[in-house]
Amino acid sequence: MENIDIGKKVEKYRKEKGWSIRELARIAEITPSMLSQIERGLANPSITTLRVVAKALDVPTFHFLMEDTPTADLVVRAGQRKKMVIEDLAYELVSPDFTGTLGTAILQVPPQAASSEKLLAHKAEEVAYVLEGKVKVYLNDEAYVLEAGDSVKIPAQMTHKWENDFQQPASILFSVTPPAF
Structure with missing residues (x-):
């Protein structure tokens, strides 16, 4: 304090x-x-x-x-994003970190890659927006193909996964509340 x-x-x-x-x-x-x-x-x-x-x-x-947050800590420069690579997937934090109640990141899904083998659920609610490419999102037992400009809301505890079985990489901007990975 x-x-x-x-x-x-x-x-x-x-x-x-x-x-x-x-x-x-x-x-x-x-x-x-x-x-x-x-x-x-x-x-x-x-x-x-x-x-x-x-x-x-x-x-x-x-x-x-309430504590004051230095405003410089709130700015994330494009070339200075925190990055995390898990197998073939790359995550770039758009928000400064995953503290607080909201986190935002860009998920890069290369062709022939998926976020997981099976559908997973977590306690966070998500909203995702496809920046480029095409990707398939599974929501419970349903699959939807999303293209650039499409978005989806994923309620907390809903099973889901991302899959790119197309020829081009896909980029997805998503926000999660509360932040969870």
């Missing part, structure tokens, strides 16, 4: 409202001195104080307690 600066967040929300320290202090019914100390990081507010400040600012209290 080292990236949390409650005071800076209070100041940011206060300034977004166009309020002075005195105005927010009056609305929140705390002293301007206390509010100034909180904003400058010289005092940590009690939960009670944080709640009244949050209510005055019309911001959920938990927003003040």
Whole structure:
């Protein structure tokens, strides 16, 4: 929790409202001195104080307690994607990692390759979009041929697999929630 600066967040929300320290202090019914100390990081507010400040600012209290993520960590350059190769399949992470509640990757399926021998299920829900090529997706006992521009939603626990029995490689962009491999 080292990236949390409650005071800076209070100041940011206060300034977004166009309020002075005195105005927010009056609305929140705390002293301007206390509010100034909180904003400058010289005092940590009690939960009670944080709640009244949050209510005055019309911001959920938990927003003040969330860690800040450096924005540079959110950008993934095309040539710097994390890659994983499993047998003939290659995965490139589009999201920075598979932490959090959503992960996105590109699956490269070469001709005459499949994601598994048999249908598998997992706890994650997926949405997949075919970027290029053609690929067969098995959903339970049904098979569907998807071409570039086609997409599919795969509910959690549904058995499925990808298979490319065509002549060209296929690229599939997919998002998974929660991230699971």
